[in-house]
Amino acid sequence: MAKLKTRREKRLRRHKRIRKKVFGTPERPRLAVYRSLNHFYAQIIDDTIGHTLVSASTLDPEFEKITGKRGGKSIKDAQVVAEIIAKRALEKGIKKVVFDRGGFKYHGKIKAFADKCREMGLEF
Secondary structure (H helix, E strand, O other): OHHHHHHHHHHHHHHHHHHHHOOOOOOOOEEEEEEOOOOEEEEEEEOOOOEEEEEEEOOOHHHHHHHOOOOOOOHHHHHHHHHHHHHHHHHOOOOEOEEEOOOOOOOOHHHHHHHHHHHHOOEO
């Protein structure tokens, strides 16, 4: 239990350090990701007004239509969430974002998500 708590504390410490440097503006909002044990979440945030402009997750109805399941934690599921959020962002005219990995290491699901967003047309 103590090991899990320390792992979480380390991630939160990294996240705070990242958040000091990464700030979303109306021209270049912040693309924040979070992965739990069972789900993957992403949102595009304008930090000047504190509003979420676009969001997507594995709990999204559109995700369920594409994959045929509710929820998911695989790399493929993270890529599907990336497709959804990139499509919604481009529909709203958002092309450039600042990537906030949320204190998670840049590999696995986070890297796959970022690569798929870039492939879909988001710049960061």
